Amino acid sequence: MNDSRTLRRSLPGLLLAACLALTGCDQDAPVPPPQAAPATTETRPAATGGDAPRLESLASLDEQPLARRKLDIQTWQTAEGAKVLFVEAHELPMFDLRLTFAAGSSQDAGTPGLALLTNAMLNEGVAGKDVTAIAQGFEGLGADFSNGSYRDMAVASLRSLSAADKRTAALELFSEVVGRPTFPEDSLQRIKNQLLAGFEFQKQNPGKLASLELFEQLYGAHPYAHSSEGTAESVPGISVQQLREFHARAYAAGNLVIALVGDLDRAQAEAVAAQVSAALPQGPALPATPAPEAPPAGKHHIEYPSNQTHLLLAQLGIPRGHPDYAALYLGNQILGGGGFGTRLMEEVREKRGLTYGIYSGFSPMRAAGPFMISMQTRAELTDGSLQLVQQLVRDYLAEGPTEAELERSKREIAGSFPLSTASNANIVGQLGSIGFYDLPLTYLEDFMGEIQTLTVEQVKAAMNKHLQSDGFVIVTAGPSVEQQPLPPPTERPVEQPSAVPEH
């Protein structure tokens, strides 16, 4: 909720006016780019045969394993029971602190919006300071406070310079904000109004409407069913007393993971974690989220006067830490993960021009998160597109990936590993996930290693174990118009592959 548009962002902020190739020309598009470019059809195995690569740079790549930034993850518990994960990084005079509480909307307990409102109200008041004084405090130190609330988790973060004077003052204020918020009544009314305005804005966003409906249909009575923002019916009645009670339970030190990266030594890091932890309510972790039940397959339509129809297809996937995750991740990368070069992107966008983008993915959560496919197309091609996507999934589950697809995706995942820990921001995100989902400290290496051992049969078996081609909950949002047949696909002449060398 803390929207810190600062002067320092004004240079990169120019990109507000930019038009990303595949991500569009939105003035207000903060969506992370799926990738930019389209990819070719993959009818031949890639790196085989005697064809000399046409790219000399590819031919000269050696087979050494890639270097990456070393992560020495240190971990301990605070006296109050918060788990800490810390990586020293002295290159820049700054640090990132991220608190992740198991305090997302799955803990709303019948009051949708409670978790989000509690999180949004943290920086609205502490003893002796109102919301503006708090904002002035952080901004006067050059510190960034941010917060956010999702289904599993609520997050509060601090980025600050590491010089002792800045660090001490920023941490003092941050600890007060997270640990002892006063939840002023007038702020609550204002933030409720802003949420209600947000609900009005949602009505002009068919993609959002489709997504809300999808989660309702997919999760039924499970706490993941409702949106973290709550509803126009539930939000007005939430009281300060409810926020206080929620904070006392859910923002307890025992319900927290602290991720810390930056220009601190171990002793300083321990002091930081101890200070934050001591400021919090004391208490244990909240009970785990129950497992959801699989919903009936079915199709649901939202009538909406747009040019395009939004299509979402989903079924239940897996929880975090599931032993099949590596196989499913690899399987999905081939089907529709990450942008160009996937089966879905190739068939739906590249060969037929039906959409700007189509993506699929598993979102593992504390309980089983969704597997979802999303796309948009002009309204008159909705039915044809839906049938095409379903057929592509059916074929993939029946046949599994090819050896060549599997090898390419393995190389891709290995190659992208150095990027995943390149910045402090990347690392603090990884630490937060590892800690929150209780994964081993060697998780990143383990995952990379496991990916490389997987076979076609294992990937196919895992995909079929978790997905049923006729098991989708489908939601469409768009206008009802007369349907047209799909244009025929283009079959490109088969290009000789450029032969990325084997590792």
Place this chain on the structure above:
Amino acid sequence: MHLTLRRAAALLLGALYLPLVAATDSQPTHEFFLDNGLKVIVREDHRAPVVVSQLWYKVGSSYETPGQTGLSHALEHMMFKGSRKLGPGEASRILRELGAEENAFTSDDYTAYYQVLARDRLAVAFELEADRLASLKLPVEEFTREIEVIKEERRLRTDDKPNALAFERFKTVTYPASGYRNPTIGWMADLERMQADELRAWYEQWYAPNNATLVVVGDVTQDEVRSLAERYFGPIAKRPLPSAKAPLELDEPGERRLQLHVNTQLPSLLMAFNVPSLSTKADAHQIHALRLIAALLDGGYSARLPERLERGEELVTSASAWYNAYARGDSLFMLSAVPNVQKGRSLADVESRLWAELDLLKQHAPSREELERVRAQVIAGLVYERDSITQQATTIGQLETVGLSWRLMDDELAALEAVTPEDIQQAARTYFTPTRLSVAHVLPEESADE
């Protein structure tokens, strides 16, 4: 609270340049030209064994003429459709297989392509990028299908997004004289009649090494980059370029008012003043004063618009101010807001209240505390920016491509320090006038008026 603020201010005054010196010392940046005119900028960042490579072309939608809007963006899409060594989409497939992130973006002043990848693989990014600069294929059958994708993009990003649609219309009014009025994605009518040979001509006009800047940031040295750049980009011949005229606007076009009805539930307000940019105004103080004004109004949760309008008076549910100083031509100072309809506030209320804020800037100098907060954020921001190699490269590429120097990013603090409270008042008086103003009232479809 005041204690904390004063203490912060005192500390800042005492040690203003310290973090900066520490920050810039370890960030060597080099620039050089190849013989064919390609400018190369290398910024070393050895924290992780990764590198970002960006190639920026000086062409974008502000270069386009009526009837041909969207050419630069469509060409960007077609750059992924094959060149001499590569089939359609093949470069993306190769990069994906290497685990690289890649993308491209088009704006009014530039078109840029980038790859982020393990440092050992930089040569591949260069070879692919050089190949499509030198020998794009532009197959007609690929274009026929890709233009459908671009239309889907337009429907998704603009036609089905009421606020984006309103902003597109508004821009045509704010820029009466220059190509900045063109939507980067192009008007639908122009997409419908776009031809592959127009793209061919656009490519041949603008895609030359002497019209591009290669920016590399990451775990590399100047020598490595120079040798790779010479090997892959060096052989591409320099070409004569059309003259590119800066998009100049009328200083005071006169007040323009627009009422737009779109498929929205909530009304919103857009205000824009025609103002110069750093490229079109000789006196940089005035430009940096406008940047400071944007920060005073909206540079954080404690800034004036959120503090006074959003929280204090609860007049708006959101309000923002922004100013792009780094354009090739004249620019806009923009304000936007959504009235708090739960409190019965109207667009007219909000418009007059925003004017009151602007008038305040003309009459009273900002407080020292306010300015110190802005400075503190700038100082910290210079450090934080360096956590992302992509952000560093983007800042460099953007500055260079609009005709400014990348060195501005390292001079940021000095530039803002040089602005006096009088400069701020002077800028407000000069630029916040009805003769420079465009206003749009964006309203729900049913409502005839607010």
